[in-house]
Amino acid sequence: MKTLPLRLHPGDDLRRAIEAAVRAQGATAAFVLSGIGSLRPAAVRLAGADHATRIDADCELLSLAGSIAANGSHLHLSVADDQGRVVGGHAGYGCIVRTTAEVLVALLPDWHFAREPDAGTGFAELVVRPAPGG
Numbered sequence: 001m002k003t004l005p006l007r008l009h010p011g012d013d014l015r016r017a018i019e020a021a022v023r024a025q026g027a028t029a030a031f032v033l034s035g036i037g038s039l040r041p042a043a044v045r046l047a048g049a050d051h052a053t054r055i056d057a058d059c060e061l062l063s064l065a066g067s068i069a070a071n072g073s074h075l076h077l078s079v080a081d082d083q084g085r086v087v088g089g090h091a092g093y094g095c096i097v098r099t100t101a102e103v104l105v106a107l108l109p110d111w112h113f114a115r116e117p118d119a120g121t122g123f124a125e126l127v128v129r130p131a132p133g134g
Contacts, residue, residue, distance in 0.1 A: 001106050004030075008101035014039065014064075015093050018103060019073055028070035028131070029111035035064025035077070037101030042079045043092030052092035057081055061101060064091065067126055068105070069113035074126065 004025060008017050014035075022030045039059045043052040059079040066075035077095070078088035110131050118125040 001108055003033075004105040004107055006101075006103040006105060008037070008097045008103065010097055010099060012097040012101070013093060014061075014095040014097060014101055015073060015075060015091055017097075017101075018075075018105065019068060022068045022105060022107065025107055027068075027107040027109065029108040029113040029128075030068040031106045031108070032064055032066050032068065032075060033104045033106050035061060035101060035103040037061040037103075038098040039079060039095050039101075040098040041094065041096060042077075043094035044077065044079065044087055045090035045092050046087075047089060049089075052090070052094065053087075054094065055079065055081070055087070058098060062086065063088075064101075064103065066091070067113060069115050069126060072115040072124065074115075 042055040042059045045052040062078045064077045075091040077091040080086045114127045115124040116127045
């Protein structure tokens with residue numbers, strides 16, 4: 001495992017920036033171990049929902065975790081508003097860094113992750129394989 005600490009900047013799309021950073025390392029398997037910072041807006045897809053809810057207010061990013069495959073990511077987050085109310089769910093595209101995001105990613109060079117259709121769930125799910133030549 002190799003760690004990749006990231007500091008994202010105002011205006012960065014949280015999910016896209018993390019995916020791009022992992023790709024830039026040539027990795028096809030990674031996990032987000034931790035993430036904190038601030039967002040505005042936040043795009044959070046709640047459990048069972050088809051679309052993300054947009055929170056167009058300053059939010060503290062309290063936690064961020066998930067997996068990053070060669071063809072997509074599955075990230076969960078929790079955010080708090082200015083009253084301390086917390087909401088959590090899937091991190092969608094459109095979570096925009098407000099002041100900063102500090103993220104720790106674990107790159108797994110011995111592995112290859114992909115998202116493939118799963119007949120049991122009806123979703124593209126994580127498939128874990130040894131890296132080619134590994």
